[in-house]
Amino acid sequence: MPTRKSAQKTTTKKTAKKAVVTETKAAPSAAEVAEMKAAVLRHLNYTQARDEGTATARDWQLATSMAVRDRVLDRMIKTQEIHNDANARRLYYLSLEYLMGRLLISTLHNAGVYAATRQALDELGVDWEQVRRAEDDMGLGNGGLGRLAACFLDSLATLDLPAIGYGINYEFGLFRQAFDENGNQIEHPDSWMIYGTPWEFMHPEYQQEVQIYGHVENVFDDQGNYRPIWKCSHTLVGVPHDIPIPGYGTETVNILRLWTSRATEPLDLNAFNDGGYVEAVRAKATSETVSKVLYPNDKTENGKELRLVQQYFFVACSLKDIIRRHERIEGNGWHNFADKVAVQLNDTHPAIAVAELLRILVDEESMPWDDAWSIVTKTFAYTNHTLLPEALEKWSVPLFSRVLPRHLQLIYEVNRRHLEEVAAKWPGDNGMLQLCSLVEENGGKQLRMANLAVVGSHAVNGVAALHTELLKKDLFPYFNSLYPGKFRNKTNGITPRRWLVDCNPRLSALITETLGHEDWPRNLDLLQDLGKYADDAAFQKKFMDIKRANKVDLAKLIKELCDVEVSPDALFDVQIKRLHEYKRQHLNLLHIVALYRRLLQNPDLDVAPRVFLFAAKAAPGYDLAKNIIRAINVIGNRINNDERVKGKLKVVFLPNYRVSLAERIIPAADLSEQISTAGKEASGTGNMKLALNGALTIGTLDGANVEIKEEVGDDNIFIFGMTVDEVEALRASGYNPWDVYHADEELRAVLEWIDSDYFVPGEHHAFGPLYHSLLNGGDPFMALADFRAYSDAQAQVDLAYKDPQRWAKMAILNTARVGKFSSDRTIREYAEDIWNLPAVPTK
Template sequence: MPTVDAFRDSILRHLTSTLARYPAGATSHDWWVATSLAVRDEIHERLIATQSAHAAQNVRRLYYLSMEYLIGRLFEANLHATGLTEVAREALAELGVDYTRVLDAELDMGLGNGGLGRLAACFFDSLATLDYPAVGYGMYYEFGLFRQEFVDGHQVEQPDRWRVFGSPWEVMHGEYAQQIPLYGRVENVFDDRGHSTPRWVETKQILGLPHDIPIAGYGTRTVNLLRLWSSHAPDDFDLAAFNSGSYEEATRKKQAGESISKVLYPNDKTENGKALRLVQQYFFVACSLRDLIRRHFRDSRNGWANFADKVAIQLNDTHPAIAVVELMRLMLDEHRLGWDEAWGITTRSLSYTNHTLLPEALEKWGVPLFERLLPRHLQLIYEINHWLMQRCGEVWPHDHAKQRVCSLIEEGDEKMVRMANLAVVGSHTVNGVAALHTELLQKELFPELAALYPGKFQNKTNGITPRRWLLQCNPRLAAFITATLGHERWTRDLDQLRELEKLAHQPAVQREFMAIKRANKAELAEIIARDCDGLVVSPDALFDVQIKRLHEYKRQHLNLLHILALYRRLLQNPQLDIVPRVFVFAAKAAPGYDLAKNIIRAINLVAARINADERIGGKLKVAFLPNYRVSLAEKIIPAADLSEQISTAGKEASGTGNMKLALNGALTIGTLDGANVEILEEVGPDNIFIFGMSVEEVAELRARGYYPRGVYEADEELRAVVDWIGSDYFCPGEHGAFAPLHHSLLGGGDPFMVLPDFRPYSDAQQAVDRCYRDQAAWAAKAILNVARVGKFSSDRTIREYAEQIWRLPAAPLA
């Protein structure tokens, strides 16, 4: 490890030699790049040592296929991983540079959207920390999802130009570029004995360029890779057209080629949007499979016979499910393997993680779209499906209903390819991400496939990395834990936090813990004032936090109805004794999700009215922080007192925000959904606020026939706040501005059961109010949450994957 002097010299060398800047004129961004490059020097040495050792040992590797890697900022994470944090602080101080300003110069990497991508980032931190050989494959998006702004309360999407200044962490390896076919047609080619072979011809080619980002382990020398693909046209400039004056035509191919990796999740309301999404998925999967096959065969000891022994491929959700067919196509068409051998290799190599219980999120693509974009793959899907239907016939003779449910093709007005069914059939293991989720996968989502493949489904409850989500994001609490325990072993073994249990009721420990929480709240209050038009909030209030993707099933509108109820109570009785609260929201809605965007506007306009209303004496404040991202979450989570995890039971697969907030000392108010069930088991019923219907009660109510208007009519307060949001009180002159939200609760059938859970939720919130008044009791509960959530470390999750799914031995560097 370099000394302070050596590291300072490395920063200066990169500043002058790499960036061509002199110190007196360098900006914070220049210092960030120069310091990052100095850190990268150390990481690249470890990367080369890691890759060399893995190659020499011909290790079994994990290849993780994911559309998202929400890794946020890497500067501080890499300093922690390399042990250079204090060295960098001192070196920059000697250079007269503010360390905090250097940190803030980094933009979040726009490589993901929500929990799926954040989980993948946690997993790669743990994979490297635990010395497991792994390569992550994904897309190198130019713009990420979008940068969110609010205009008159509306969400407005702006391009997320995170790559505009380049990234010091990335290295592009053009020598490993891949050419990927699209479109075309399939013809049968006959040999001299009359045997025909399908051949995919007249295709258009897309060039994939790999961008490598190293992921360094914490407390180890292992460095793994993320390899992310950007798309380009192989011949992207028509010089003849340019010389003839057709300047736009000259670059048309370039623009078309680059559009594939332009934006994460293009709006799929249109046919063009659907086509782009499918092309994105195929493009990154095809590049990745070709690359991992190349890596396997570069060792002369390897061949197809040991491919499944050396290669474990994980499909992170349904997006990469086309890998089942593309791997088959490569083996059948390009490597001339037989069907049985290729199918055996495929199903022994692939495993699939399901992340959703929502049927609409289980991707389905129209057969005509497939036929146009990937005609050879559609042929293979029909062949796989023929084999699958034969198996169904053997297990359930004459039961056509079960065959229809299992089929890879959904019949209807337009035939659809079911990608989730394809992923299940083509994988050796399918896992859910929380115990309840896995149970529901087998009972409700895939009961026939679970019966057809007994033992294929298993659970791997999600986890989070304590390095990012405590050590880095909450340095005050991390320092307190280390000082209290007398060691830092908890950073690699989160179960060590159990030692805090016996201290939870000590007044001095409670006071210090609450002082740390208040300091974090004061920091967040400054961010709220900066980003929410000068809104002033008190760090002495209860900070009630809901941060996650904006979706009906996550029920931000249930939270909103409770806020309206509190506001109404205060208006009717200004002397009402309630604990002052700051409600903090942060969330993005998908660009095409109109109702979610309507909910965002409703929260913003209600917030504006409440925040300006002097009649309530500042007892309620509502802050909707724009442009939710990893670096913002790192500021909100340490400041949270209450964690809102209020999805409809049976809809949230797991959640990881619930884990991050509990680890940082927030108490959960939540339903028995996703990982909340397991958090309850770990922290105990006295240290969490559980409310609402269970999965079984939701199903029973639906079966009986749910009529939201009956619930609405029976509860005067609920009726009043629903009607209030349906009026133009919060949007004068805009009659019907929130009609979509109002309709969803009543005329639209309240699909996510907001109304029947309102009263239990309101009662639970009153219990929160009573509890928070006793600060010592609240502190004890919060400390016990920190102490008891060690199970939710991604280190535990990754060990379980490695042992029970991937059969992946660790390969520590000597």
Template sequence: MPKPPATAKQPIASTKTKSSRGAKPAPAAAHSAEVGASGVPTSGVPTVEGFKQAILRHLVSTLARVPQAATPHDWWVATSLAVRDSLHERLIATQDRYIKDNVRRLYYLSMEYLVGRLFESNLYATGLADVARTALAELGVDYTQTLDAELDMGLGNGGLGRLAACFFDSLATLDYPAIGYGMYYEFGLFRQEFVDAHQVEHPDRWRVFGSPWEVLHSDYAQEIPLYGRVENHFDDRGHSTPRWVDTKTILGLPHDIAVAGYGTRTVNLLRLWSSHAPDDFDLAAFNEGSYAEASRKKQAGESISKVLYPNDKTENGKALRLVQQYFFVACSLRDILRRHFRDPRNSWANFADKAAIQLNDTHPAIAVVELMRLMLDEHGLGWDEAWALTTLTLSYTNHTLLPEALETWGVPLFERLLPRHLQLIYEINRRLMQHCVAHWPQDLEKQRTCSIFEENGAKSVRMANLAVVGSHTVNGVAALHTELLKRELFPEFAELYPGKFQNKTNGITPRRWLLQCNPRLAAFITRTLGHGDWVRDLDRLRELEAHAAQPDVQREFLAIKRANKAELADIIARDCSGLCVSPDALFDVQIKRLHEYKRQHLNLLHILALYRRLLQNPQLDLVPRVFIFAAKAAPGYDLAKNIIRAINLVAARINADERIGGKLKVAFLPNYRVSLAEKIIPAADLSEQISTAGKEASGTGNMKLALNGALTIGTLDGANVEIEEAVGAENCFIFGMTVDEVAALRARGYYPRSVYDADEELRALVDWIGSDFFTPGEHAAFAPLHHSLLGGGDPFMVLPDFRAYSDAQQKVEACYRDSTQWAHKALLNVARVGRFSSDRTIREYARDIWRLPAVPMA
């Protein structure tokens, strides 16, 4: 349960305005002389006085509060609404321009948008950062308390959602017309707590106190059919037409969130759908005393948008996930068609010229079939025309090589929930198989591999195959990932559709992930370069390279890093039961989803190795190190949760052991989220990117950490390959097997015990984790982890990479002892990662996939 807003007994009455994070570099706000009766300027950026009046107006008129009784939450809402006034003025102007010019638009379909907190990012984007700080100070309001009153928006889980948020920052900043479609979840993934070192999941009730950023547009609600059956309807000539009948209806309500560009007046939209029952209350049942039954339809309707990624270990969970995906896609496609046909200049003839629809991963793949169904069943198009429009309009981004993440749905489930769609999938597959037979007349195996239906065991629908077939372009998200897509995951499709696959390496927005989250470093860069143009052109960071060897620049950089580490140390003390860590230690950071392929357990084995070496030789000269973890494991992922518990219990033992003289500390920060990442990333010295080669599609945490001056220790996986190329092999620590070496070892036959037997230290560590040393009286607490490393076959090659990882960590230690060398390498990382801006990524998508012209706002 999130903390409630402060009560009226907790008003802010302080003139303290200096944030503990240091002064924020912000673009100078323009001061408009044109102020309307409301106190909000009618053009340009509000004056400080005008903005103060807007805050007070919302405080009194919207919230019915007087300043003397206002809480931090009240001031946050009132200030956010004042910012929203400016946002919506720009939004209306932007949308009017798009409609007037009948522009081509991108429609981005994603299950996640991990936007975090919007207050500060909207201040920067609108040029109001300085104005708001000054206005709040003059009102006697503490800026930091106001900022901290905001909860992270629970609209995503990890990299997929954070990437979508970065993309929308860049789309608006670069003036590309775009609308993002997704789900308006009542609860986020979950709020994580550790109880007896176990992960415990609580509802992430981020919407419990409302959000000032969203606007409900009930006039654009959509009614979405589900269930039912298909019957043939015959006309007077005996021709039959399939009809989907006896359906149940779910109502989708759109919630709009404005997304402003930085340094531009463009404001785009996220339109997120919440689910409701059309008739949500049975008054007759209520009057008869059936109180629960009276609300049953309401509860069933709302359950679809209740929570992000319901646990799919049960059949009901699987059904809910499929319904979620269909619901948001169906709502979105209907809204896209509504937008297209409201303009009399438009028709089906120019639909593909006006709409580019991007499928962000496999979750929205049902769009292929739903768009076909709408054109065939509701608009009367023929198959060939409908299929041509579908494939000209849709494109698909693949984000994973893991088979379990590509999504398959059992045919019986599909038949029950979406019977008409199953019919259409059979027809799409029939035509696909004709194409395959023509291409490979004698190769049944390639035909089976391309089929949308998996028929080994229970028959199921392969959504990734559907997305590939129904899209004009398929892209991977790092050079290595795209190569593996073509070579290993979809080689048959790459042969069948030459030119369909291309690469778009991921990127991150420098506005959120440097300017906003690391104000000290951002101000330092601007001072050093003599300009702030890097905020919109990250390649300008290359100019920092000329200063990287200067002692005064290195000293200032290290002082900034230490100040950031001191702030993170305070957070660790607060959130990790008073754990005291030194900002002079090396901060070794691994923050990402908890998954075996990301190999947090490889990191754990190295921690155990250092601990064991210190126990055997307390005088061992080790660089003091703080290992920092933050991660959530999926509720149904038992082994990942066992790894979390192992890290927590090992941490408890190490942190309390006085024999090692405080040389090692381990902190697992609970409830990883965007606002926590914004604190960890600026403080990191070492970035752990240690996935098994060939398993990480790209990663974006690796980019954020390098941009903020952390050195990478990692495998040649995902975007690590391109980061090493950009920053130089001498400025990061690459170790371990390559993709080809992993494949060769598997082909020869990998036996974990052979590695275990050959390495005395590793053998001792694996046995140690398998004992009850860290869990006295609790036998085999880490048996799942121990089994995965030995009896379970070590599927992600932890053991064969351990020695190389340990050796690389020794190089890290040697480098860190030389502060001049370390600072030089870290500064070169900052200077050379400009290519990983999401602005570059979006320009490539717009040019190569979406054919999307920019529409600059005057």
């Protein structure tokens, strides 16, 4: 497949007609433009050491980024000064990933200098599109968890809430995805930092030392008390790198602090002088591995160990930094620590923070256990992101004991005291003790990190109304009974700045023009006023003309990346998300093959032309997901080159899904595929982004789909399939996918066709893993059970798309009615209900 052209070889001087600037802000003053031009040129000349004639697109991108960065840093310094002077309560957000994407456009918008910068570059004769695309996506996250964290950072700053995000400064992201000639996923290193980034600032003066491995000795201290002492055998150094996070329409700039691992002694000079050059830097290489790669493959024991070390490394560095900040203002007192510090655990990855803060208080501060535990539980809150029991993180006790021996002792003691509480509530109920225990005994002892997070936090939240109810009812009913009121709902949200203002400037401009103000990016509920234009023919035309223009842009990208020509007049049917069985990309594929078969048997079949668009990465060790990717690629290639379908059907799998690619796809999408098995998706945020940009949802009553349906109305969404209760009832009755197979002739034919060598001549059962999973494997996510309902819902989609006025009205109402799903609303609810976090205005 074609690869992206190197930015170093791209000229930036314009040779074509000047692009139209689509901007919602008032025109900048001549002074603002002149100031920005001077700042860009200053950084180009004196930071980049480049002149205008030889500068590449990347040079201009870096110079522009640093010019706007200067303005943001002034605000950041002022913000931190105000927060410190006010001795403000702060939120500290711990997340193993932040899917930030590119920062230039969002920073320009949030800093209020987008229009001035665009005009400055235009007057300098610089091609804006090439500059914009020269920036690499930050490889700091993978999927919805990281993208949500990025949205939350934006909203925290926009709402003037004092907050700092903490994570790891990965040198390499998950991986850069490509496909070979046989349609297989190929993984290349995601070297996103190869050219550096203008957004990070290193602060070595705040580096922290982290101890791991070793053993615990029981000794008497100088007061004659018997104490366990952790004798560590290895030390890591965490060096912080800060990224400024500006709010929109405010002066507040918060911080994302990311930790890079370093060795305490980067060079063994004696070994080097003796000629052992590799041995001389072995400690450095080993230590730096910790922050080298996002999510190392944990199919091996070494991979599991590295993940555990990663998690503890970033948690330990972050807590030390939090304590340093607290002591700088409060001295050494702990009496008001929980009054000034709120820590949110984003999923179970940072759950070890519970044991680490306890260790600091008990071991280092000699605090009585009950006092220490009170501080711990008042400090932490935990967000659960999954209903899949297998996705709830667990660590084998032998591994944990080797890496963190003292923490294991502390967790055992937490568990002992916790189980006394359980036994008091359910006397003689050994089954309840097993369910509530922090240690799983079946098949080898394992630590249940989700249980630790629940027990060690004062609040636990789900991320959609349905998800939270299922947490209380199915996943943690015993904890819900033990801790009444601890479980709360905080439905996810997305930042409208990134996911409408930044990525869809055409639609943003229309919204501002129609509403007559620019307040809506800070109050998304104001979009409701668009609803009054849903039946207006003139507005419908403007709205759908914008959608088509976005589709034209995406069609060009599809041709560039995949060498497939698609019509912008076709229905763009989009499924973009992590490749996983429960998200059911394979259900989508079954329908595609069924539709292909119908067209071959009836070439005159009256269906709206459709382009099925996929983008997703499969985890390196997830073989079945990779088989599904190959099936989509191979079958899609056959369909795309079959003249018998007369261009009515195209299938495209865009490689290397990431934020910047999502920003190109989402504004062009007509249909949003949200088809997970009911009860499996915690929330989803892609569903919100697509609906906000005028895509209609086809989906199950799962995750936030339930709430999207409530907001947009039954007539403006395509709901199909079993409910959570129906899924549970079918499974309880002994679901057998072979029954569905035998009862549905079309489905049976589709499955056998896929399993033949028709799509891969000479290679029988190329998609055997997929076929086996659906039939002999028991169809664990009930794709076959929902196939007919899904197919019928797709027929309703087809009918609606053939009625342009109806489709336009539905699309407009989706944009108008999803204001609830702003991350600003989510963060306000967290701040009021969980964090008790007042805003601190900075202007």
